[in-house]
Amino acid sequence: MQRRGPALAQLCGMVVVLLSMSGCVGTSQSQITDLRRERSEPRILLMPLDVELSELNAGGTQEPNAEWTKAALQHIDTALRGELAARNSRLVGYTFDPNNADEVQLVKLNGAVGTTILMNQVGPGLALPSKRDQFDWSIGPEVQSLAQRTDADYGLLLYVRDSYTTAGRAAVFVLSAMFGVRAPLGEQVGFAMLVDLRSGNVVWFNRLLRRGGDLRTQELARETVQSLMTGFPK
Amino acid sequence: MLTRRGFLVCSCGCVGSLLGACVTTGGDSPPAPTISPGYRPAAADESGLWYQMEQAEADIQRSPFLLRDPALNAYVREVACRVIGDYCPDVRIYLLRTPYFNASMAPNGMMQVWSGLLLRVRNEAQLAAVIGHELGHYARQHSLVRWRGVRNATDFAIFFRMGLALAGLGIVGDLAHLAIIAGYFSYTRDQEREADEFGQAAMVKAGFAPIEAARVWEQLIAETSAAEVKPEREIVFATHPAPEERAETLRRLAATHTPPGVDALGRERLAGALRQHRGWLLTDQLKLRQFGRTIYVLDQLIGEGDGLGELHFYKGEAFRMRGESGDERPAREAFELALAHADAPAEAHRSLGLLQRKAGEGDAAGASFRRYLALRPEAADRAMIESYLTPGS
Numbered sequence: 001m002q003r004r005g006p007a008l009a010q011l012c013g014m015v016v017v018l019l020s021m022s023g024c025v026g027t028s029q030s031q032i033t034d035l036r037r038e039r040s041e042p043r044i045l046l047m048p049l050d051v052e053l054s055e056l057n058a059g060g061t062q063e064p065n066a067e068w069t070k071a072a073l074q075h076i077d078t079a080l081r082g083e084l085a086a087r088n089s090r091l092v093g094y095t096f097d098p099n100n101a102d103e104v105q106l107v108k109l110n111g112a113v114g115t116t117i118l119m120n121q122v123g124p125g126l127a128l129p130s131k132r133d134q135f136d137w138s139i140g141p142e143v144q145s146l147a148q149r150t151d152a153d154y155g156l157l158l159y160v161r162d163s164y165t166t167a168g169r170a171a172v173f174v175l176s177a178m179f180g181v182r183a184p185l186g187e188q189v190g191f192a193m194l195v196d197l198r199s200g201n202v203v204w205f206n207r208l209l210r211r212g213g214d215l216r217t218q219e220l221a222r223e224t225v226q227s228l229m230t231g232f233p234k
Numbered sequence: 235m236l237t238r239r240g241f242l243v244c245s246c247g248c249v250g251s252l253l254g255a256c257v258t259t260g261g262d263s264p265p266a267p268t269i270s271p272g273y274r275p276a277a278a279d280e281s282g283l284w285y286q287m288e289q290a291e292a293d294i295q296r297s298p299f300l301l302r303d304p305a306l307n308a309y310v311r312e313v314a315c316r317v318i319g320d321y322c323p324d325v326r327i328y329l330l331r332t333p334y335f336n337a338s339m340a341p342n343g344m345m346q347v348w349s350g351l352l353l354r355v356r357n358e359a360q361l362a363a364v365i366g367h368e369l370g371h372y373a374r375q376h377s378l379v380r381w382r383g384v385r386n387a388t389d390f391a392i393f394f395r396m397g398l399a400l401a402g403l404g405i406v407g408d409l410a411h412l413a414i415i416a417g418y419f420s421y422t423r424d425q426e427r428e429a430d431e432f433g434q435a436a437m438v439k440a441g442f443a444p445i446e447a448a449r450v451w452e453q454l455i456a457e458t459s460a461a462e463v464k465p466e467r468e469i470v471f472a473t474h475p476a477p478e479e480r481a482e483t484l485r486r487l488a489a490t491h492t493p494p495g496v497d498a499l500g501r502e503r504l505a506g507a508l509r510q511h512r513g514w515l516l517t518d519q520l521k522l523r524q525f526g527r528t529i530y531v532l533d534q535l536i537g538e539g540d541g542l543g544e545l546h547f548y549k550g551e552a553f554r555m556r557g558e559s560g561d562e563r564p565a566r567e568a569f570e571l572a573l574a575h576a577d578a579p580a581e582a583h584r585s586l587g588l589l590q591r592k593a594g595e596g597d598a599a600g601a602s603f604r605r606y607l608a609l610r611p612e613a614a615d616r617a618m619i620e621s622y623l624t625p626g627s
Contacts, residue, residue: 054282059388063381065278066285096296104296168389175396 027121028206028231029135035233036153036196041090045152045197046080047110048094049073050159053215056186058168068164068216075221076158082222083229092152103149106142110157113139114193117205118159137202139195147197155197158228160190160208162215188213192228206231264435265428267373271320279385280341280378287340294328294344301329301349309507310347310361313500316440317362317433318369325372327365333518335454339368341377352508353515354453354531356538358500359437359446366433366440366447374432376425383421387414422473430480434487443497444488451481453534460530505540512541513579516548525556543575547582554585565589580609584619591622 035042053068084091097103117137120127131137146155165173165186176183187210194204208228214220275281294300301307310329315322324343334350345368355361371377391414398406434447455477458465474480508515512535519528532549536542550568553561569586572578587602603619613619 052286057385057389059385059390059392061385061388063279063385064282064286066281067278069285098296101296101298105298172392172396175393179396179399 028204029121030204030231030233031135031201032203032233035089036198038153041088042154043092043150043152044084044089044194045092045094045146045150045155046077047107047155047157048096049076050111050157051076051162051215052160053162053164055166056163056169056184057166058172060169060184062163072160072162072215072221075215075218076160076225078218079222079225080156080158080229083225083232087232087234091156092150094150097149102142103145106139106146109139110143110155110193110195111159113137113202114157114159114191114205117193117202118191118207121205121207122209135202135205137205139200139202141200143195143197143200152197154203155195157193157195158190159192160188160215160224160228162186162188162190162213162224164214185211187211188224190228192232194233204231204233264431265370265374268375269373271324273324275342279381280375283377283381284342287342287344290340291326291328291342291344294330294346297330299331301331303511306507306511310352313358313361314345314365317366317436317442319436319439321369321373325369331518333515333522337364337368339371341372341375343372345372349515349518352511353519354457355450355504356453356501356534357446358504359442359498360450361504362437362440362442363433363444363447363450366436367429368433369436370429370432371425374425374428376429380422380425384418387418419473423475426474426480427483430484431487434484435491438491438493438496441496441498443499444492445485446499448481448484448488451477451484455481457527457530460526461524462526501538505538509541513544516544520548520551520555523555525552528552541577543572543578543582546572546575547579547585550582550585554589562589562593580606583609584615587619587622 051069051072052064053072054062054064056062081091094107096107120131143155146152163186169183169185173183173185189209191205191207193202193206195201196203206228208224210227213224213227215224275284307327307329311327314325314327318325321343325345326343327345327347329347329352330349332348332350333353334348335354336346336348337351338346345365347364351361351364355364391411394410398410430447434444437447438444458477516528516532519531522528529549529552532545532552536545536549546568550565550572553565553568566586566589569582569589572582573586583602583606587599587606590596590599590602600623603622607613607616607619610616
């Protein structure tokens with residue numbers, strides 16, 4: 001089964017290349033500096049988290065770890081609620097409405113746009129010509145239906161792929177260094193994206209590409225979530 | 235079926251399997267299950283695979299391509315449970331609207347059956363053969379075995395290659411790399427052979443005629459040879475054995491392993507369950523514009539003699555849509571044959587009318603169009619058809 005498209009597999013590869021070229025950190029882009037505050041606490045709809053934790057084996061295969069992933073989902077949710085509360089915003093949980101096929105597609109479209117923006121940002125060769133210097137992405141005004149059903153002002157999407165180096169991979173790293181080759185180690189790749197549910201515009205986007213970070217404990221997960229939320233509108 | 239995850243792993247620039255071990259038994263007894271009914275994964279790697287598949291399954295449950303018709307689902311599940319027996323509570327079957335011949339099994343018991351398969355199986359025994367094959371992948375934990383093979387081989391290969399590079403034999407390492415990838419594909423072919431054997435044994439146990447497992451492949455071979463564009467056959471990098479080989483093996487096994495009285499076909503039951511769905515199944519098939527294949531499938535169904543008005547109409551549509559020189563005559567004959575049966579769709583009049591109009595037979599065309607509009611007063615293309623009836627058009 002293939003849950004994420006081949007484009008994403010390509011993206012993983014690109015990110016690996018990019019990480020080995022530079023020690024990237026989070027970089028956010030924004031259309032707004034402040035959230036719309038027609039009510040004291042803007043309601044922010046958290047789209048289904050797209051998170052997977054895996055082990056990076058010696059040969060480079062990534063083995064998904066269910067236990068870590070399930071724990072990380074909890075940790076992220078908790079940390080995010082704290083982050084938003086500290087910013088005087090309220091997190092609204094999302095559950096799929098199985099009878100609403102259009103909404104399912106709308107949520108998936110958010111994910112597709114998010115990964116496209118990430119791909120567009122990570123390497124100059126990957127940027128779409130029309131988007132090179134512009135940050136004007138939009139899901140479209142259809143997202144208003146999401147706002148109506150959930151009474152939310154914004155939609156927040158989080159995507160993280162977090163891999164951890166096994167002992168075997170560490171050995172490969174050391175050995176390949178003898179040939180002057182830097183074998184990629186475990187890394188965090190992800191983004192956070194905020195969509196205005198009135199216009200459908202992507203108003204803020206922050207990416208995370210780095211070695212390090214850990215989502216396996218609540219304490220450490222808070223740091224990753226803080227990094228993802230860097231530059232979030234006030 | 236190969237889970238595409240395996241492909242992803244490989245296409246990420248990793249290598250395939252070094253496992254050369256042949257997994258087919260080739261003996262008298264079919265391969266035994268490696269897990270019991272009610273199994274849950276224990277190891278971390280297997281839990282990880284299941285977790286990923288659970289996410290994919292949640293996606294499929296929300297898919298617009300999922301066929302939700304309760305009667306059809308109940309019917310397929312009933313046939314499936316006869317074959318998969320005690321594992322039935324562990325297997326979820328998803329019928330998907332995809333007009334190709336395929337079914338697949340995920341390691342967590344999520345089975346997909348595509349609509350193109352429903353169009354092509356000719357009796358319950360053939361459906362049972364495919365389901366039994368997929369159960370074989372589940373009960374023998376093929377995804378897990380393959381994943382472990384890939385992981386161990388890539389782990390081995392990277393050290394092996396570095397060792398060769400250290401010894402100044404880098405080129406040997408590159409060749410070994412290629413051999414490993416080819417080895418991976420050979421390994422998946424062995425798993426398919428194993429699942430074929432497993433599935434055929436399971437269908438025998440359920441009382442279905444095992445020869446039908448071979449016929450599934452024979453029909454596919456015949457359909458492929460009727461195609462305008464022949465698929466190229468990969469040898470080294472194919473995930474599945476050649477259909478010819480599969481048909482031959484299954485035929486041989488059926489000849490030696492069929493106990494007396496195991497001959498259930500369930501042709502009428504299958505036809506009854508699919509009768510009301512065949513129209514859209516054929517419409518989807520037509521849209522592929524694989525006319526040679528479609529005409530072959532239709533001829534087979536016509537041979538069964540059930541629902542001839544509808545079948546001849548679709549056959550006519552295949553010729554009409556292909557529209558090559560010489561296609562008009564068989565198209566017209568098919569529409570005329572269709573209209574001789576009470577179950578011909580009203581659209582047969584319209585299609586016949588279009589051909590008559592093209593041939594300059596204005597009066598006949600007008601009569602056909604009027605019959606169509608009389609039968610389908612709410613037709614979406616009413617205005618278009620009426621414009622054909624206007625004098626001078």
